[in-house]
Amino acid sequence: MLSIWIQNAVSGVAIGLLYGLIGLGVVLFFQTTNLLNFAHISSAMLGAYLCYMFNVTLHLPFVLAMVLAIILVACYGLLLKRFVYEPLAKREGGRLEFIIATMMLSVFLLNAVIVLWGGVPKPFPNVFGDPAKPLIIGSVAIQTHSLWVLGYVTVFVIALQSFFTKTMTGKSLRAVAQNQGAARLMGIDVEKMLTISFMLSTGITALAGILLAPAYFVSLDLGGGIIGIKGFAAAVVGRMNKPYVALLGGVLIGLAENFVVLYASSVYRDVITFAFLILFLVVRKKAEV
Amino acid sequence: MLRIKDLNVSYNGIPALKGVSLEVKEGETVSVLGPNGAGKTTLLRAISGLVQPSPGSSIEFMGREIVGMPAANIVPLGIAQVPEGRQIFPELTVLENIEIGTARRTDRAEAKKDVLRMFDLFPELKGREKQNGGTLSGGEQQMLAMCRALASKPRLLMIDEPSMGLAPVVVQRIFRFIKNEIRKLGITVLLVEQNTALSFAVSDRAYILAQGQVAMSGTVAELSRDQRVKETYFRGRTV
Ligand SMILES: Nc1ncnc2c1ncn2[C@@H]1O[C@H](COP(=O)(O)OP(=O)(O)OP(=O)(O)O)[C@@H](O)[C@H]1O
Ligand SMILES: [Mg+2]
Numbered sequence: 354m355l356s357i358w359i360q361n362a363v364s365g366v367a368i369g370l371l372y373g374l375i376g377l378g379v380v381l382f383f384q385t386t387n388l389l390n391f392a393h394i395s396s397a398m399l400g401a402y403l404c405y406m407f408n409v410t411l412h413l414p415f416v417l418a419m420v421l422a423i424i425l426v427a428c429y430g431l432l433l434k435r436f437v438y439e440p441l442a443k444r445e446g447g448r449l450e451f452i453i454a455t456m457m458l459s460v461f462l463l464n465a466v467i468v469l470w471g472g473v474p475k476p477f478p479n480v481f482g483d484p485a486k487p488l489i490i491g492s493v494a495i496q497t498h499s500l501w502v503l504g505y506v507t508v509f510v511i512a513l514q515s516f517f518t519k520t521m522t523g524k525s526l527r528a529v530a531q532n533q534g535a536a537r538l539m540g541i542d543v544e545k546m547l548t549i550s551f552m553l554s555t556g557i558t559a560l561a562g563i564l565l566a567p568a569y570f571v572s573l574d575l576g577g578g579i580i581g582i583k584g585f586a587a588a589v590v591g592r593m594n595k596p597y598v599a600l601l602g603g604v605l606i607g608l609a610e611n612f613v614v615l616y617a618s619s620v621y622r623d624v625i626t627f628a629f630l631i632l633f634l635v636v637r638k639k640a641e642v
Numbered sequence: 643m644l645r646i647k648d649l650n651v652s653y654n655g656i657p658a659l660k661g662v663s664l665e666v667k668e669g670e671t672v673s674v675l676g677p678n679g680a681g682k683t684t685l686l687r688a689i690s691g692l693v694q695p696s697p698g699s700s701i702e703f704m705g706r707e708i709v710g711m712p713a714a715n716i717v718p719l720g721i722a723q724v725p726e727g728r729q730i731f732p733e734l735t736v737l738e739n740i741e742i743g744t745a746r747r748t749d750r751a752e753a754k755k756d757v758l759r760m761f762d763l764f765p766e767l768k769g770r771e772k773q774n775g776g777t778l779s780g781g782e783q784q785m786l787a788m789c790r791a792l793a794s795k796p797r798l799l800m801i802d803e804p805s806m807g808l809a810p811v812v813v814q815r816i817f818r819f820i821k822n823e824i825r826k827l828g829i830t831v832l833l834v835e836q837n838t839a840l841s842f843a844v845s846d847r848a849y850i851l852a853q854g855q856v857a858m859s860g861t862v863a864e865l866s867r868d869q870r871v872k873e874t875y876f877r878g879r880t881v
Binding site for chain 1: 690692712713714715716717718722723725729730731732733734738741742743745746790794
């Protein structure tokens with residue numbers, strides 16, 4: 354029993370870190386723009402499909418394929434800023450329009466992917482090891498994918514943290530998130546920082562999408578509501594302003610759903626997980642007042 | 643150094659500044675006084691490029707027209723502001739807050755040294771480098787806001803109501819700093835303050851704003867003798 358427990362904990366943490374990464378992208382974006390991008394999760398789908406294209410169709414090495422996919426999705430983030438955000442930001446009521454526009458964008462992107470790659474899920478190549486050959490430690494079987502995810506996320510978070518604390522651009526981004534007016538007074542180019550946060554949040558989500566693909570396949574699920582909501586939920590656990598708490602929030606969700614599957618059934622996975630999350634938010638609100 | 647002519651600013655069609663003209667010469671300390679809502683903060687925001695003046699307004703800095711310039715290009719010219727209410731970045735450390743002041747400097751090595759020099763100017767902040775800005779007391783935050791602005795190596799420093807909400811001892815400390823240290827650094831000061839006695843004590847000249855217009859101006863000596871100033875702005879206090 355304990356070994357099953359450990360197995361579920363490890364894979365729950367791994368998948369949860371990826372929900373958390375999506376949530377972290379939501380938080381970074383919200384902190385600087387004060388907006389929600391309802392096409393946020395589309396970046397995960399785009400990342401996974403592009404990586405699949407580079408790696409499987411064009412036979413590029415996986416790491417190169419992944420880096421290219423993330424860069425392309427970040428460039429898509431740049432276009433999103435330039436052609437959706439900027440025109441709307443100039444307008445009164447543009448904030449609401451941005452939310453609606455990104456909702457439509459997410460549907461558009463789902464359909465664009467269907468046109469380009471078809472709607473049938475594609476198995477992701479076994480770059481993280483063969484799922485049929487887990488790592489056996491005593492009586493515990495651990496998926497190598499989980500270990501790779503832990504490795505990638507750890508390296509990424511360390512890199513992100515150094516960016517935010519060691520570089521002037523990173524510090525400027527944090528300053529803009531905390532007090533945009535004062536940041537302007539310090540001569541910080543706020544527009545440029547907004548552009549960076551669009552690219553950062555779409556790029557991070559692309560990374561999460563690529564790492565999720567072995568679990569969810571290269572499929573439309575990666576651009577769909579359920580994972581997107583888990584990302585937003587993780588962000589809300591981080592109170593929309595604590596990126597690393599959002600990451601932990603994701604872990605919480607990942608663990609919760611694995612144990613629901615273990616003790617109830619996979620049919621109830623999302624139902625129970627979301628019920629639990631709503632309860633968590635309600636109770637926490639109460640505790641705060 | 644700074645020459646403002648016929649400055650008009652309105653918020654949503656409601657005028658806040660109406661034809662303000664004002665001059666600050668190199669090396670001077672000039673005060674802007676006036677009651678709540680007179681437009682003092684708006685004046686500083688216009689100079690920093692945070693609000694757009696109406697057409698026809700002119701703000702010249704070192705002989706260069708800066709109306710219409712984006713805020714990000716004004717700091718590198720040598721204009722820094724210590725804003726009303728200090729506006730510290732609460733979750734950046736004290737050190738990071740000061741470093742942000744150097745964001746637009748290109749002389750990185752010198753800028754790094756200047757950041758450390760700030761702790762000599764305000765030893766009160768020593769040992770607190772790693773603490774979040776938001777955890778400082780009001781007075782310490784005011785000092786930090788001054789350091790942050792000074793770190794940009796300004797020629798003109800604009801300070802908006804530094805005495806707001808601070809204990810008299812701290813206020814004295816800040817004003818002594820304005821009078822002695824900042825002058826020693828050769829920085830020109832445009833000071834907004836509601837406390838007439840304090841601002842006269844550190845300034846060469848002053849402008850009195852009322853309802854968005856310059857009501858009076860002159861040297862501190864002239865203005866202190868003026869009966870209207872005595873009655874309206876000193877309210878029985880003596881310098
Ligand atoms: N963002 C804004 N939107 C609309 N009106 C504003 C805004 N900022 C200031 N005002 C108005 O402009 C006028 C001048 O305000 P300002 O803040 O410049 O006054 P002040 O002299 O700095 O006052 P105080 O001493 O209270 O700081 C006021 O009538 C104020 O209500
Ligand atoms: Mg004011």
